[in-house]
Amino acid sequence: MHNNRTTITQYIIEEQRHVAGATGDFSGLLNDVVTACKVISNMVNHGALVGVLGSAGQENVQGETQKKLDVLSNDVFLKSNEWAGHLAAMASEEMEAIYPIPARYPRGKYLLTFDPLDGSSNIDVNVSVGTIFSILRRPDDAAEPTEQDFLQPGTEQVAAGYALYGPSTMMVLTTGNGVNGFTLDQNIGEFILTHPGMTIPAETREFAINASNMRFWEPPVRRYVDECLAGREGERGEDFNMRWIASMVAEVHRILTRGGVFMYPMDEKIRAKGQGGKLRLLYEANPMSFIVEQAGGAAITGRERIMSLQPEALHQRVPVILGSRNEIERIQGYHRES
Numbered sequence: 001m002h003n004n005r006t007t008i009t010q011y012i013i014e015e016q017r018h019v020a021g022a023t024g025d026f027s028g029l030l031n032d033v034v035t036a037c038k039v040i041s042n043m044v045n046h047g048a049l050v051g052v053l054g055s056a057g058q059e060n061v062q063g064e065t066q067k068k069l070d071v072l073s074n075d076v077f078l079k080s081n082e083w084a085g086h087l088a089a090m091a092s093e094e095m096e097a098i099y100p101i102p103a104r105y106p107r108g109k110y111l112l113t114f115d116p117l118d119g120s121s122n123i124d125v126n127v128s129v130g131t132i133f134s135i136l137r138r139p140d141d142a143a144e145p146t147e148q149d150f151l152q153p154g155t156e157q158v159a160a161g162y163a164l165y166g167p168s169t170m171m172v173l174t175t176g177n178g179v180n181g182f183t184l185d186q187n188i189g190e191f192i193l194t195h196p197g198m199t200i201p202a203e204t205r206e207f208a209i210n211a212s213n214m215r216f217w218e219p220p221v222r223r224y225v226d227e228c229l230a231g232r233e234g235e236r237g238e239d240f241n242m243r244w245i246a247s248m249v250a251e252v253h254r255i256l257t258r259g260g261v262f263m264y265p266m267d268e269k270i271r272a273k274g275q276g277g278k279l280r281l282l283y284e285a286n287p288m289s290f291i292v293e294q295a296g297g298a299a300i301t302g303r304e305r306i307m308s309l310q311p312e313a314l315h316q317r318v319p320v321i322l323g324s325r326n327e328i329e330r331i332q333g334y335h336r337e338s
């Protein structure tokens, strides 16, 4: 039975065969990322049994209290990806500065950004969390890697993906040629291709937003949500359903599976803090936008396409509105009109 199943390793190598001049570097890098996610999955699964829940007693660069698992997952990503010679540097939500590959290892032509454990407020309550990553090409092969090297628009991404640690562990991946989903078979320790060619339906009747921020929203977001809530009797003439998991990976995965809209928009509370949004551009918004667009959906800040933004800082935050294409176009229209 296992013989006619495609493992992620097989998938990556077969993809490589279609790329003229491929050296295997990129495939090797993806494999190391996959290994890191398997290790994190194992830690998340064992939770309290192995003493990994709770706070690490320190804050990250974003001023958020780090969970033990945030710190452990970050270490796993660094250790899995630093040695093989594919990367020049890494950057993570959990580290203020970039992480140039240590001098004892060879340096390669790629850059890796990641959020090792997104939605970590969910860990202690045993709700789904995930890892998000993005791969960029290093702009200048010769020089010492710098933060500037990472400031590339999302359109430059070579690959992006996420691992979802839910009822089953999944890996969803794009290399710019559609989106494929893999499920971890715990018995053999391999991800198996279970969701080939994932697509987001253009139409949806489901949205996700943290409604506790409603009083801070801008008029176009308020208008959209008001119309959804008005249901059959309102402007839209249809009832809408609402979900909020507070775990972007789980949210995006639901949208890839059955459609929907996810919003963490700009609001007055965020603006008062002097921030550009809640979610981070380089390791949350861009990789998720790449996946969503590759699945036929759309991802905007409100007015602009997220992947066209020129990043200005490593930990830059942006508003995120993504999902089913027709709804995103409608929301963009509301922003244009206001």
Ligand code: AHM
Pocket (backbone or CB within 6 Å): 064, 093, 115, 117, 118, 119, 120, 121, 210, 246, 247, 248, 249, 264
């Ligand atoms: P994190 O990177 O600190 O985990 O924060 C990102 C998460 C997203 O996964 C999720 O969409 C959002 O924060 C939830 O925010 P809130 O707690 O305001 O609902």
Ligand code: MG
Pocket (backbone or CB within 6 Å): 093, 115, 117, 118, 119, 284
């Ligand atoms: Mg995050």
